[in-house]
Amino acid sequence: MQMLSMIVFLVMSLMASIAMLFMSSIFWVWVMTDVGTLFLIPFLSAETRPKKSWFTGVATYFVIQFFGSVMILGGIILDWAIEAADWSSAMMCFGFALKLGMVPLHFWVSRSFVYFHYGGIFIVGAGQKVFVVACVPLFSDVPLCAYAYYFMAVGSMVYGPIAMFNAIAVKSFLAYSSVTHTGFLVIGSFFGLHIVYAYSFIYCVSMAFLVFMLWSGDCKFMKNLGSELPGYYKTGFVCIAMSFSGFPPFLDFCTKFVILQLSMEQDSTITMVAILTSSLINLIVWVWVLFIATSSEVKEPGFLSGTTGQNVLNMSCIIWNLFMGAGFSMLY
């Protein structure tokens, strides 16, 4: 019953988020964003074994999202009342940036994620962000907001991998990974929404694989990843780690390369430097994660040693990371 309710609320949140994409007025965008967030609260707070921690995570998330919504609504009202376009845009921009969790407004991300279940981490860290990022181009004609988003995105791209290095808990690691990818998504939004949708689709699928594998092992701490991650998923995890490291010809290299190419076409030097710096730090972080995950004191079952479903998932993960890069490059 609990699983059913989680699915119902998730679907309702998804429907509200999709409806948000088709709204032409900023007010209705705000309404649908908030409705989507509200429906996520029961999903996030659902736990098979309720414990005190879920309340802390969901409460933090709710307060931050609420405050962000207040800022957005305040901006809308200010613009309607006294037509202070720049101030109202700045307030709305602040609200959306807070909801996205971009540097320097990222303080809540790790605090919330540590207490979420893995499904919540995927939805908040990957799924929800895709829809909120689609609102960023609304402010592209306001120079103050455009520059603010740009530099926040650059900061997120560079800071995220550094913070990932210092993560002790797996969920904290995923939180900072989502901060990094949010930066890439926002930078992509400057080049066109088609890039955002392509990148976010790829990111969501990759994160789904990663989060599922970590959930199946109930992984808590980074240092225990080797022993907690199930042996039959290790090959898939290795592929994901290599992809997120940025090694060609894996998938994540191809997506970052497309954004690099686009920034080169626009002569955006800061973006290029940020992408390369982020990629370098990311490489070192994920090599470290790879070794932690593949080191284990106990001899474990190897490749294709799980059930049929587990093997299919593992193989799908390998194929996705190894071959979709070439497919994406050809399509793009």
Next chain:
Amino acid sequence: MGLLILMALNCFCVMFLNKKDQTVAVVNCFGVWSAFSLMYWGGSGVSRESLSELFCVDIYSSSMISLSLWICGISILVSSCMTNLRGVFNSYLILVTLLCFLLVQCFMVNTLAMFYVLFESTLIPLASIIGIWGGQIERVPSIQYMAAYTVGGSFPLLLIFTTMEVHAGSSFMWFISMKTTSLNWLFWGGCFLGFLIKLPAFPFHAWLPKAHVQAPVGGSVILAGILLKLGGYGITRMMMLFSYTLESFGILVMSFSIVGSVYGAFMCLRQSDIKKLIAYSSVSHMAFSIMGLFSCTEVGMVGAYIMLVSHGFISPGLFVLSGINSEMVHSRKIKVMSDGVRAAPSLGFFWLVMIMANLGVPPCPVIISEVLSVVCVIALYPWVFVLLLMYFILSGAYSFSLYCQLTRTKKKIKMKVFFNEVTLKDMSALYFLFYPLAEVLFKWDLWAMM
């Protein structure tokens, strides 16, 4: 393309053999592929058989392809004799074959973009080999060093070929040359940094000793034998694009290399770990290749490629010997390895031969390379000969010191060796490394452009 298809088909057939037959089958396959690759050796210019939409091969590519196939086969052969790889050998076969496949493609592709992708992809199997079969916990930082240096150093190259793709529509690197009048040193640095790090050139060499120490013997053989040569090959292709007109930037790089050769030789004198010593001697030898390549002369190119190919056989030979010797005494310390040499005196003879080859004693082709590179450098500034003289003295000193330490006859109370016999099978890899050196000696002018 025919070579790649042959490789894929052979690998498919080997999959159906018994596990114990697979090792011998794969080694034989590498021999067959090496022989097949000799078809691409068509003299100066591009090989007509290789011309296609994706690939283009000339004498520089074909020599590197043959070297890759030969060295990867040697790596499997030597690893099959080592104790630390038994039990998980099939994974090693797969990784080495995959690495070889990527290398062959890397040397054959005709666009800079594909070359970059394959250049970086070769890091994955090597990192896996070091990670899985490396002996110590320090292998993780060594892989991070290697990955950060290699990938980070080639980011400027990524920007350059992306620029080519964006502005020119293609990064095809054959039969075109770019105007070089308005290019600055930032551009030249971006073009060559990744390759100089890969070679490795002084002062970007820090990753190599760490990687060699942590890698198993087979991994060191591949790293020293062929992966470092990727840098030299990349420099050749970039120079082809810019019609060999570097001049002042080339002089700067050559200056660093001269210092690097002396530095490498000096560091060899100070080493007590055999693998670190061989790594630093690689830094010294690769400095001569860099001098030859950046001299932008035909003589320099010939000298550089003789060094690249010869070093590709000599350095793995040294690693093979160090692997056998260190397995006998379970230590890489040179002083301890002398127990192994005393237990198996034939090792002393092989050490002498390999050390002399490494030093460049005739008839080893290394001497030809050193002479040609020295000629190129002195033509620019004669007083550089003083530094090169220092290099020759230091290299003689460390070689002599190494041999003396390995073969010292001071009696010990207790000699600790785990086995005191070296069989033909153990030395087979070494024999297969000697033969190609003779070929290089007789065909040293192969890389001269006619």
